[in-house]
Amino acid sequence: MFYQRIGDTYVLRLEKGEEILTCIKTVCQKEKIFSGYITGIGASNHAIIGLYKPDTKQYVCATLKEDMEITSLTGNVSRMNDEVYLHLHATFANEQNVVKGGHLNEAFISATAEIFIVPTPGSINRYFDEQIGLNLMILE
Numbered sequence: 001m002f003y004q005r006i007g008d009t010y011v012l013r014l015e016k017g018e019e020i021l022t023c024i025k026t027v028c029q030k031e032k033i034f035s036g037y038i039t040g041i042g043a044s045n046h047a048i049i050g051l052y053k054p055d056t057k058q059y060v061c062a063t064l065k066e067d068m069e070i071t072s073l074t075g076n077v078s079r080m081n082d083e084v085y086l087h088l089h090a091t092f093a094n095e096q097n098v099v100k101g102g103h104l105n106e107a108f109i110s111a112t113a114e115i116f117i118v119p120t121p122g123s124i125n126r127y128f129d130e131q132i133g134l135n136l137m138i139l140e
Contacts, residue, residue: 001015019106036076049090070090
């Protein structure tokens with residue numbers, strides 16, 4: 001992974017074999033980013049995406065293993081238990097232009113990815129909400 005800061009934005013270029021969440025988390029930890037938003041595009045050949053089912057409070061996950069374009073990567077950075085917390089969603093398009101997407105659990109790069117992290121001032125924290133079953137942002 002290569003990255004640099006341009007103005008207030010961090011620009012990342014991931015290489016073949018790297019995992020998206022791991023790379024973004026590494027930059028956020030190193031640069032002390034605890035609030036911000038993320039956007040990106042790229043190529044992947046292995047991804048795990050999920051859909052949250054509120055009735056069961058569980059994610060239903062799908063593993064995608066084929067050549068795909070990452071047509072959209074979007075999400076945010078916050079913190080939970082004093083650690084960087086990433087919440088990302090992604091869409092992937094295969095050779096037949098079939099698009100699948102959801103909550104991003106894992107994605108490995110097959111060629112490259114271009115990701116922008118835009119920090120926002122301050123820090124956004126999260127807590128686990130028992131009723132909903134998700135880690136929610138604390139906003140006052």
